[in-house]
Amino acid sequence: MTVFWEIMVRAYQRQITYRAAAIAGLTTNLFFGFIKAAMVVAFYQNTSSLSGMDEKAAVTYTVVTQALLGFLSIFGTFDLMRTIYRGEVATDLLKPISFFGLWMARDFGQSVAQLVLRGSVILLVYGLFMDMDFPSSLMQWVCTIVSLLLGWTVWFTVRFLVNLTAFWSPDARGIARLCYAVTMFLSGLLMPLRLYPEWVQEFAAWTPFPYVLNTPMEVYTGVISGMDLLPALALQVLWLVVLLLLTQVIWNQASRRLMVLGG
Amino acid sequence: MHTFSVYLRLIHGLVRSQMQYRVSFVMDLIATTFYTVVEFASLVLILTRIRTLGSWSIPEITLLYGLAELSFALMDLVFAGFDPAIFGAFIRQGSLDQLMLRPVSLTAQVMGSDFGLRRLGKCLMGLGILLYGVWASGIDWTPEKALFLVLVLVGMVLFFAGLFMIGSTITFWTVDSVEAMNLLTYGGRAMIQYPMSIYQDWLRRIFTFVVPAIFLNYYPVLYLLNKPDPFGMPTWIHWLSPVVGSGTFLLAVLFWRYGIRHYQSTGT
Numbered sequence: 001m002t003v004f005w006e007i008m009v010r011a012y013q014r015q016i017t018y019r020a021a022a023i024a025g026l027t028t029n030l031f032f033g034f035i036k037a038a039m040v041v042a043f044y045q046n047t048s049s050l051s052g053m054d055e056k057a058a059v060t061y062t063v064v065t066q067a068l069l070g071f072l073s074i075f076g077t078f079d080l081m082r083t084i085y086r087g088e089v090a091t092d093l094l095k096p097i098s099f100f101g102l103w104m105a106r107d108f109g110q111s112v113a114q115l116v117l118r119g120s121v122i123l124l125v126y127g128l129f130m131d132m133d134f135p136s137s138l139m140q141w142v143c144t145i146v147s148l149l150l151g152w153t154v155w156f157t158v159r160f161l162v163n164l165t166a167f168w169s170p171d172a173r174g175i176a177r178l179c180y181a182v183t184m185f186l187s188g189l190l191m192p193l194r195l196y197p198e199w200v201q202e203f204a205a206w207t208p209f210p211y212v213l214n215t216p217m218e219v220y221t222g223v224i225s226g227m228d229l230l231p232a233l234a235l236q237v238l239w240l241v242v243l244l245l246l247t248q249v250i251w252n253q254a255s256r257r258l259m260v261l262g263g
Numbered sequence: 264m265h266t267f268s269v270y271l272r273l274i275h276g277l278v279r280s281q282m283q284y285r286v287s288f289v290m291d292l293i294a295t296t297f298y299t300v301v302e303f304a305s306l307v308l309i310l311t312r313i314r315t316l317g318s319w320s321i322p323e324i325t326l327l328y329g330l331a332e333l334s335f336a337l338m339d340l341v342f343a344g345f346d347p348a349i350f351g352a353f354i355r356q357g358s359l360d361q362l363m364l365r366p367v368s369l370t371a372q373v374m375g376s377d378f379g380l381r382r383l384g385k386c387l388m389g390l391g392i393l394l395y396g397v398w399a400s401g402i403d404w405t406p407e408k409a410l411f412l413v414l415v416l417v418g419m420v421l422f423f424a425g426l427f428m429i430g431s432t433i434t435f436w437t438v439d440s441v442e443a444m445n446l447l448t449y450g451g452r453a454m455i456q457y458p459m460s461i462y463q464d465w466l467r468r469i470f471t472f473v474v475p476a477i478f479l480n481y482y483p484v485l486y487l488l489n490k491p492d493p494f495g496m497p498t499w500i501h502w503l504s505p506v507v508g509s510g511t512f513l514l515a516v517l518f519w520r521y522g523i524r525h526y527q528s529t530g531t
Contacts, residue, residue, distance in 0.1 A: 024442030031450050034466060042316050042461035043309060050312070174290030181297040190305040197312050 003097045004105045011109025015117070022117045025070070029122055033066035036191075037130065043195060051194035051201065057221040060132040061192045064220060065213065067122040068148075070114030072155055072213060073107070074189055076180035080163035081172050089258065099255075100160065100247065107156055133221050140222060143229050147216040150236040155212040157243040158183075167254040188214030194223070208243060211236045266368040273375035281380050288381065296384030299332065303392060318490070319458050322399035327484045329393025331456045334419035336385035338427070341420075344376035347430030347444045354434055359526070369523060373431070402487050411501075415483040418508025422479055423448060425508075425515035432515075432522035447474055455480040460493050478503040 016022075037059050044055040053061075069075070080103055083089045095102055126132060135141045162179050166172035184190055186209035193201050193214045204210045215232055218224045224232050281288055306328070310321045319327075344350065350373065353359055362372045402408065430444030451474060459467055459481045470476045478500065485492055486501035 021442075024445075028442060028446055028450070031446050032453065034463075035450070035453055038462045038466070039457060042457075043313055045313075045317060046315070047313060171287050171290045174287065174294045177291075177294035178297055181294065181301050184298075185301045185305055190302065191309060195312070196305075196308045200308055 003095075004101055007097070007102060007105035008109035008112075011106045012113045015110050015113030026118045026121055029066045029069055029118065030125060033063045033122070033126065036062045036066075040191070040195075051198070053192060053194040053218075053221075053223050056131065056133055057223055058192050058195065059130065060221050061188075061217045061223075063126040063130060063132060064123065065189060065217060067119040067126070068115075068213070068216075070118045071111045072152060073111065073114075073159070074155070074183065074187065074213065076162075076176060076183070077107070077159050078163070078173065078176060079106075080160065081166040081176065084163070084166040093255075093258075100251065103160060104156060107159075108152075111152065135220055136222060139229075140219070140225065143233065144216060144220045147219045147233055147236060150233065150240060151212045151216045154208055154236060154240050154243060155183075155187075157240065157247055158208060158212075161243070161247055161250060164250055164254050167257050183209050183212070186210060187212045188217065192217065194218075208239045211239050266371045269367045270371040270375050273372065274378050277375065277378045278380050291379075291381040292384045295379075295381045296388055299336075299385050299388045303328065303332075303388075317458055317460055320400070322396055322401070323484075323488055323490075324396075324457070325392055326396030326400045326402075326487070327458065327480060328456045329389060329391075329396045330416065330419065330484065331452055331480050333386065333389030333393050334416055335423055335452045336382060336389045337416075338420045338423040340378075340382045340386055342374055342424045342427050343378060343382065344373045345424070345427040345431045346377065347427065347434055347448075349377050350431040351434045370519070400488060403489065408487055411483065412487065414505040415480070418505035419479050420508070421512035422476075422508040423452070425511035425513075426451070428512075428515035428519045432519045435522045435526050451476045475503075475507050478507045480504075 040058045040062050041055065043050070044058065048054060050058070083092060092102055093099060097105070135144050158179075162176045163172070165175050169175060186193075186204045186207055188204075188210060193204055193210055196204075204214075215224070215236055219229065219232065306324070307321065310316060310324065314321075316324055339346070353373075353376065359373075362369055362376075365372065397412075426444065426448045430448070433444070451470070454462070454466075454470060455476050459470070459477050462470075467477065471478075482492070482496070482501040483504045484490075492498075492500075
């Protein structure tokens with residue numbers, strides 16, 4: 001656990017050294033948030049509710065999502081893949097921590113830095129300039145945090161799996177980009193899933209992607225509340241377990257392959 | 264003309280090298296195109312549910328969206344080397360100094376330095392979206408309108424190219440890539456994909472008076488569709504589109520030349 005902590009802190013520190021990049025990224029996120037919020041408002045011109053989500057909840061969903069972009073690394077990561085291609089992965093295997101744990105610690109450190117540096121400021125600015133919802137009770141806050149952490153872990157595991165394809169394919173970048181494009185849509189990043197036709201929502205529910213962002217955001221905005229909270233969180237846990245098992249299997253295959261190639 | 268032939272030869276080389284690994288190329292092409300597909304699909308799916316966006320129908324939005332998408336994709340295909348993010352990295356690594364030593368046009372070399380054929384996929388998607396919009400939105404076509412559509416397209420390509428060049432030139436002094444330009448380029452493209460009437464006043468003012476993007480796409484499409492202007496601008500305003508585009512490009516070229524003359528290497 002101490003190793004995990006150390007790696008996480010390092011990753012955090014590396015992130016906060018690039019202040020200029022953080023400010024620039026922040027401005028971009030803010031701007032796109034305003035554009036998307038305007039679109040959401042336009043969508044609601046002739047209707048008051050779409051699949052049980054009202055305008056205020058949809059706007060809140062959209063802008064809070066902007067604050068979480070960095071935290072969730074929702075546009076995807078390629079770092080692990082790069083170390084595989086360069087053969088640096090061999091040194092990582094010597095470290096006194098599991099390979100999965102090592103990358104999780106690095107990733108989480110970065111994510112926390114993004115949340116502190118970018119997310120909090122974005123949330124503050126929108127809070128000042130826009131009429132938005134906040135979780136109404138302590139219960140809702142706790143569930144939001146739990147759901148968000150589950151969402152982060154689900155997405156980390158997916159990204160880990162996607163990056164592992166680099167062991168088999170020289171085109172892992174393309175595969176990753178495709179996966180990340182699908183995620184943009186099915187996770188509810190582009191627009192809250194409830195704004196889409198029912199069949200899209202039903203289809204998305206069978207993939208792991210909505211449980212990354214859509215579920216935490218629906219919990220945050222109160223679209224999911226009361227007795228519905230438990231099944232929502234349970235589904236996230238279920239997907240996480242499935243993905244972790246899959247990771248175990250695939251990692252075993254991948255590491256065996258690494259031995260053969262000799263890094 | 265010499266500049267142009269240098270550019271073409273450079274592109275030829277890059278295309279040949281990219282075609283060496285066919286599978287990788289196809290993979291890249293699909294992935295690059297897929298982002299456009301997904302974004303557009305997201306919009307259409309919501310629109311099929313709510314039918315109209317303000318006073319705009321789905322085909323009308325498609326026309327607006329397709330014009331913005333195609334012009335940006337075309338620009339990105341030809342001028343990718345001027346993308347401030349890419350050019351900034353170029354300067355930091357000192358690669359520009361190498362290019363300057365060669366006895367051929369620097370502009371052509373920079374312009375073609377990041378040519379990627381995979382971006383053709385975006386162009387084709389953009390064209391498809393635009394053609395559907397043109398076909399379905401029920402424009403009363405006249406020869407004048409057809410010519411106008413081409414001028415608008417060219418104007419927008421030049422406009423975005425100008426923004427790329429200005430961004431790159433600023434990099435001469437700031438070294439670090441200027442993300443603020445990304446706001447205008449990528450942000451501008453995102454913004455003009457939708458009717459300007461959906462935005463709050465302050466946002467629209469920025470894109471009218473600071474960056475005159477409102478004239479590029481929104482007013483021309485209002486004209487093509489004979490739609491009333493909610494902001495009550497004079498009726499000739501749609502003709503500003505090609506003017507704003509080529510004007511921005513001209514200024515950018517002058518600024519770029521000025522930048523080259525005053526460039527000092529980072530010494531890397």
